[in-house]
Amino acid sequence: MTAASEPARGAGVPAGSRSHRGDARAKTSAAATFALVFGVAGLFSVLTAILAWLGLVLGIIGIILGIVGLKMARRPGVTGRGVSIGGLVLSILAVLLGLGLAAGITTFVNNDSAVDRLQTQVDKLRDKLD
16 A cells, blocks of 8 residues: 555544544653753762762752652653653762762861871962962
8 A cells, every 4th residue: 555545644533532542642751851950960060079069959859850750650641760760860879979079078178187288289389389
């Protein structure tokens, strides 16, 4: 059969009574999509080290949205389970890296000998500039 001889899709079926599978399109959960966006943004923020605090906050929001997205993906007609899982993984990674960075900075700042070594290096660089 050629395309010209085939009936048009839905031909002969009244507009309100379409019951075949192609008409009901599943929608991706908005929470899942936002979980992925917040996860990526959080991970990039943590990796800059300057915006690590922002990445930590974005990661926490991404985790919450990822969990909500997983629950919403169970509903009929809603997809986004994979997107939710991706957002959760990236958000958890951002939170773990942010906490690790915060712990490392805190340990470094509380170590007097490390701070003294840093101060000595800064003083040497200032002397070279003068």
